[in-house]
Amino acid sequence: MxxxxxxxxxxxxxxxxxxxxxxxxxxxxxAHVVLIGVGGIGSPALQYLAAAGVGRLTAIDDDVVSLDNLQRQILFATGDVGRAKVEVAAETVAGLNPDVRFEGVRTRLTAGNAADLVMGADAVLDGSDNFATRLIVSDQCTAARIPLVSAAIGQFQAQVGTFRGWEADAPCYRCFVGDAFDAEDCDSCSELGVLGAMAGIAGSFAALEAIRQVVGFGGNATGKLHVFDGLAPGMRAIRIVKDPACRACGAQAMVNGS
Incomplete structure (x- = not known):
């Protein structure tokens, strides 16, 4: 080009x-990058990806801006309260970089629509806030062989991992969390609290990982979970092992999906 x-x-x-x-x-x-959620993690990630010149960005979020979002969701201002998050995101991207084609999808990602929503993506960045959505995204990315960058925050901690579960010896997100027996049981920021700046760390790091997946530079971070402790502060990396019995990326799952 x-x-x-x-x-x-x-x-x-x-x-x-x-x-x-x-x-x-x-x-x-x-490139085409799909973001799941434009909240605390998606807000900085979206802006850095747009500024970087990712040619096509799709953001999936069914929520509206609320006052308690503003402490960490830097995409939004006080005057945006009550507006659809993807509507505000579209305006921000349009003002930031005319090279970027943005599509905001105001819906909740489900097992029924996930395949269509991530189809053709070069990378998916998941900043959703519950295990149910994260596992659906992971399974779809594994099946479609799309690199998944998963990011999460809570209190004073940020976690970012890159998953390519269709590859030999590479885990998927399900290998990390298991089948999450109660997939809706996920601690929320409203219950436990979160330092707003942690969202910036997670979102920026996730944007970096998505860019690395597209361009292909630097070391291989696949299967590593990077954990930033805001109290220390410091960062460590945890190696996640592929689960041979994983129903999404284990040996039998790959045979069935081939």
């Missing part, structure tokens, strides 16, 4: 990086 003069100027700081260059920026402009 040849870049226009305006694009060469806009993305100059990417292009001078040997790990990205003009070729990598072309990959970003041709």
């Amino acid at each position: 040849s870049l226009s003069d305006a694009q060469l100027d806009r993305y100059a700081r990417h292009i001078v990086l040997k790990e990205i260059g003009g070729e990598g920026q072309g990959k970003l402009l041709a």
Whole structure:
């Protein structure tokens, strides 16, 4: 892909990086990234992906902006309370980068619509707030062979992991959390609280991982869960092992899905 003069100027700081260059920026402009949720994690992730020049962004969220979102969801302002989050997101992306085609889907992702919603994506970034949605997203990404970047926050902790469960020895998100017997039982920020800046750390890190999946630079983070402790502060990485009996990416599941 040849870049226009305006694009060469806009993305100059990417292009001078040997790990990205003009070729990598072309990959970003041709890429499609799907975001699940434009809340605390999705807010910074969406803005960094749009600024980076990801050519097509799809955001899936059925929620409206509430006053208690504003402590951590930096995409929104006080005047946005009551508006659909994807509507505000569309305006923000349009003002940020004309190279980006944005689609806001105001719906809740379910097992019935997941395949259509993520179809054709080069990467999926999941910032949803419950295990039920996360497992649906993970299973669909594994089946469709789409890299999944999963991010979560709670209190003073942020977690970001990259999953490519269709690959040999690479786990999926289900390998990490199991079948989540009570998939709706997920601690929420409203119950436990969360430091707003933790959302910025998780969302920015997740955007970086999505960009790395598209362009293909740096070390291999597949199957690693990066945990940031805001109290220490510090970060550690945990290696997640593929579960051979996983019903989404285990040996038998791959045979059945092939």
